[in-house]
Amino acid sequence: MNTPPIGRVLIVDDEYYFRQLLINLIDWGRLGFEVAAEAEDGVMALKMIEEQGIDLIITDIEMPQMNGLDFVKAIRGMQSSAKLMFITSYDVFGYAQTAISLGADYYLLKPIDEEVLETALLKIRAQLTEKWEELRYIDRLKKEAGYTPAPEEGQQPAGGKQLIRNAMAFVKEQYADEKLSLQHTANALFVNPSYLSHAFKKEAGESFVEYVTNVRLSKAMEILRQGPSDEPPKVATVAYQVGYNDPFYFSKCFKKKFGITPNKVNAVPI
Secondary structure, three states: OOOOOOEEEEEEOOOHHHHHHHHHHOOOHHHOEEEEEEEOOHHHHHHHHHHOOOOEEEEOOOOOOOOHHHHHHHHHHOOOOOEEEEEEOOOOHHHHHHHHHOOOOEEEEOOOOHHHHHHHHHHHHHHHHHHHHHHHHHHHHHHHOOOOOOOOOOOOOOOHHHHHHHHHHHHHHHOOOOOOOHHHHHHHHOOOHHHHHHHHHHHHOOOHHHHHHHHHHHHHHHHHHHOOOOOOOOHHHHHHHOOOOOHHHHHHHHHHHHOOOHHHHHHOOO
16 A cells, blocks of 8 residues: 655745744644745745745745745746645735635634644645545556656655656756746656655756756857857847746856856857
């Protein structure tokens, strides 16, 4: 009998002491979860979601830089299938209504009731287990049809190297899509995001996000080198071509990798 994987939890709240309270209030292991990461705002949390598989996100509403509702909108734009729970001090109907429209599974109020929280977590755990069972069923159908089955959380299958080759090939095909993410790739390969994250690091020697960045920046260098020196392509155009929606961030990453800014490429001898 296959044991369902441990659900990975991300806690997002600008109050450090509340995050610690939540971490220590619940026996997460008994409920089938582990707190994989914590963040004090939505901007930090989005980077964490890009870098690792998350099954459940617990977030506040009012936070600096990016409030909880905008944070969740950004998550949905990343095609993340993570379950969502709001824990907030704001008993405001409009907030709750928006949260539900964004697919929130629960909207709980502080101070949090331990029993209410555990009940909610058990229900979410049941939903996650059902989803994982569906993925296993799809894997079995693929195997019967002659495809290599997708690995499961916690396993070290012989097909791990092939999975990473497939992931790399997918990235090379989709690098220009700004929505390309770990979750997106895992969905395309019918594999658990957490497993893909750990397996990628082990097999490739770099994280999934690092690999995507290297592919994009190498492609950008190729585009810039191929352009005529008297009329090089605009930095913004190249940025969009390789999956960056922010030309300034693209230039920063490019300089960090190659030591020069994109607009100076043709000034440097090959």
